[in-house]
Amino acid sequence: MENLLTYSGIRNESIEQWKREGKKTVGTICCHVPGELLHAAGLLPVRLRGTGCTDDSEGEVWMSSFACSFARSCFEFLLNGTYDYLDGIVSSDGCSMATRIYDNYKYYKRNEDSTRFYLKDIGAPRLYNGKHAVPYYISELNELKKGVENHFGVTITEEKLKHSIEVFNETRSLIRELYELRMSDEPVITGEESLKITLASMTMPKEEFNRMFRDYLTELKTRKPLAGYRARLMLIGSAIDDPEYIKVIEDRGGLIVCDATCYGNRQLWEPVAYEGDAISSIANSYLSRTVCPRMCQVSTHNSLYEMIVGMVKDYKVDGIIYTKMKNCQVWGSENLYCEEDLKAANIPLLIVEREEIMTNAGQLAVRAEAFIEMVEKGDK
């Protein structure tokens, strides 16, 4: 039953098995690249991350010390062979740093045979459901579809896409079940474990993940409730793809019961509603989901803030830990929008800066412990 957690790694047995079967994998950057479209082409989409990176020096050579360390770590892994199983990369302009992972890698491979590695970047609008944004995004996705078909010699039919949407929606539904378990007064799963599961969902073949995860959920429901934690916490902020980071907080007695992060719940919840045709359905869905502060209109359509506050209530959160990746501008300024409101709503908030490489675990532990103590005492 514990097997599922072992599939959370960037390299894992399910990917190796996939490759042994002669099938192709494509890395994706940011959450506006629809995995459904790649899945429908018979490809395994693997969301790029830098989990466990301990040395991003080559990434820094390319991207400089002014780049965010998440992006540098992802790029480091592309260069050092960690992702040598990839047959292509599809990127969306989630943020400027994400874009540069792609740009640098494309440049790095500029003298190689382009037929051997698929590279494509798509534009993802920054307006929720904008009347011009959706058609623009649909055009980008159709171009991606054609590109994938041409490069990999496959045909992505409407039926295949519809099936892929169903498979991905099942994953989303299962993740929602997981989060509902975390909502309980007596949770049975840690935040660390939960993150490993969502990471596995972005790294494994979806059908295999769904099958294993169904069993896992059944087992979870029979578990004894967790004991010994001192505060129910929520995690928000820049990309958090490292279960070790959460473990540091949980080791100090804070149980992460929910999150609003892009490797956690955010991209997994909302199903794609099939209406009309698959590409339009995907575009409409992806552009209506609440994502990170990359989107404009934050002050007038702050669904992210509303989601955070809603989750605080639903998950009976005692305090929020807001982690900002150093040099992450989109999340770095989010407190302009929500810090004041969260304080007004009497929700304790701890703001911590982090780097992808876990060099500040000690400091995080001390700050987390102090915050948990404060929350425990009921100080705001």
Added chain:
Amino acid sequence: MSEQFDLIKYLNDSVDSLLDYMKKKSPERLWMFEVQKSQWGDIYNAHRDGKKLIYVGACVPPELIFAFDCVPCLLDAIPTRLASQPELSSKYIDFAEQFVPSTMCAIDKVDVGTVFSGDMVEKPDAFIYTSYPCDNSRAIYPAIEKKLGVPTFVIDAPFRKDDRGYRYLADQYKDLVVFLEELTGKKLDWDRFEEVMDISNKTNILMDKVSTLRKRVPCPLPSRLLVLNELQLQMIGHPGLLKFFENQYEVGMSNIENGIGAVPDEKYRVTWLQNMLWSNAGIMDWMEKKYGAVLIMDAFGYQKAPLFEDPKDRERVFMDCGRKALASPMIHGASGPAEIYLDLVDQVMDEYSINVAMFVGHVGCKHTWASAKMVKDTIAEKYDLPTLTMDIDACDARYKSTEEIREIISEYMESVVGAKALN
């Protein structure tokens, strides 16, 4: 209780003082200051003249704002203007750092500081911003929107600079017209718009001619004019900017006819490959005097703006607005895929006979720093030139002192380029 400092009044008064001074001391250079009077004077006097004042971000067509007889105030022009006055820029940067990370671009920190401090005394009538040029502006514009609480229109700039992107912008610009019509209570007067487009086209043609003059060896125009050329972001379509480029072209032509270069003996033709060093523009004068090194062109200031091809074709005009927006300084290189930035650098290197390349990198511009190796490798491979890499803060002079900057450049010029100091 101390009186609220009125920043725009201060900028307007400062230009007035400079104009008075230049009239007496150097009337032949008055045109360089008159354009700044047009810029700040119009903003300061907007409400006094019965016009709507509109704060704008990048990629908002000034021509459209002028066509409605409104006054655009490009927020990002304020930090670049204040950069040479550390006592003011640092005040706003420090103020902003209460709310935003210190790693944020100082341009955006000054934007936040000026608005949140209340020093932008006159409330605008509207705010129009886009998702360009970068993550920093995307992060703070919505906060400024919230702070201002005025009617706001948001434009999403496309990722790529292609027909699909131009169309995406064109469609949004048409919606912007509706917004402006509601704001002003007036329908768009296409005849007036055509007049503005005509001024815009004439200015862009002159800008191109001025840029062509800079290709001459020796370069007939000084480094510093590149700073003022950036005014096109806010003022394209304004008669004051047209006059500025007419004067600049005239001076350039006159210098060529008289065999005068920007420096008496041009030794090196320099390009800066990222932002302009607004916080220490005097470095350009120093490079000219010390090494005969003239900043011929900078990558973000590089200008080759498309024209309004047919001002009467109402469909085409909005597409052209999109083309022009995505080709405007900084936007053309800093935003979107890095390939476009690399092409731009290649064009600058090739067209301007550059023999000294410097990546004078503004620390806040992280995504261009994340392209730095590609830029330098491109130059090394194609032009066999080693590029100086230097981190600076384009708007916060406290980041690196003049002496430090001079030392770094001197070391590079003398040990790598092999230059000898002229004095």
